[in-house]
Amino acid sequence: MFPSTAPASYISLDRRQSKPNGARALATAISEAIQRQVYRANERLPAERDLAQHYDVSRGTLRSALSLLEQQGLVERKVGSGTFVRGQANSSSSQFADTTSPMQLMQVRNMLEPAIVDLAVHHAAGRDLEQLRTALERVEAARSAEQFSIADEAFHQAIAQACGNPLMIWIYEQVNEVRRHELWRASRGKVLTQENMTQYNAHHRALFEAISHRDAQTAKTTMTEHLSKAQQDLVR
Template sequence: MTGEADQRLGAADIAALLRREISKGILQLHDRLPPERVLADTYGTARGTVRKALNLLESEGYVETRAGSGTYVVHMPTDSSSDAIDNATPLELMDTRFALEPHICRLAVLHGRRADFDKMEALCTRMETLADDPVSFSEVDTEFHRALTSSTRNGLLIWIIDQIAHVRSQDDWTRMRHLTLDARTINQYNAQHRQILNAIRTREPERAANIMKEHLETARLSLTRAAET
């Protein structure tokens, strides 16, 4: 296991470190991960944060938790897809999101259900309490965009957004997050998330898509400014 952690590591950061060890073959197929207590000690964080990280990896298909036995590696990514994902920059990620997420909003209008919207509503409410906690906000923000994509019922899109979440948890993105996520920016993102959700709930696909474009443009400008510092 690596010693790259610090006290501010969130679940997405820990998931990224474990994902990298799986990708590099440090953790191999069928290996059992150390217990949550050991991982918490290794990464200097709470067991609940480790549990969230393992749940994230399980939702992505990297690991499987077996009752009474532990958590095991069950998937090894192919080299080609892993390299493309690992080498993507934050600005390349934004270009990909621009290509996909406005249309994801349109599909959410067509296929989304009340339970999907209720889940996004709960995530919006959580994000609105995190203006002074950029690490936790970023984790819930990732959950919001994943929930939005899940409402499309399109398995390929869900997989692609999961890969984007992987990029967002890498070191370059983490550094950018610390440079860009202040309380003012988080509040702006929260307002845009609410507007997107409201447009989807009221079945206005183009309005939802346009607000998503504005949201992504806000994020891209923040990243551009951070890259210039």
């Protein structure tokens, strides 16, 4: 059911926004509603028609937002059944997010993500590559640090989704739980300059091309360089 009144953090969407901006804003609104348990874990979201009417957006914008939320691991879309809220991180995951510094997060990512991209090269199906292409286009279109951060998370999550290993996907979702923490968000202004975002996107494009061409060595090397730069930017 929908709340009888709009919550305080409800995001008003401007119909004049371009479709990507509208979808990102809507994804944020639904994500916040999930965090407040307006939409509860493992329950089905309202029908698309009802959601679109509630948030006063088009069905196309809604579907784009749901795709972004799916890439972020917050919802799962089941053909013929609807869209379901995925089980949220438990208290243990939240505790790790509270006590893990951005540098410690990067240490884990440096160990984990080259292995993930190697698996993605060997296991990505056609649908995975299409989702990865969409995620790439969104991160390349991002203009602000906030937009880039959301799209960057979705791009890396799409790589994890393509690896074909449910346990690895779950582990990477815990990484993203930490990435959403205030400690990480506070570093965005320093790290996500226009120059850095351009360089990160060059890596993103190279990663997509390497995965598409089944080039494991280039994919792993590019991911290592990408994460190394991000870590260096954190300490400058």
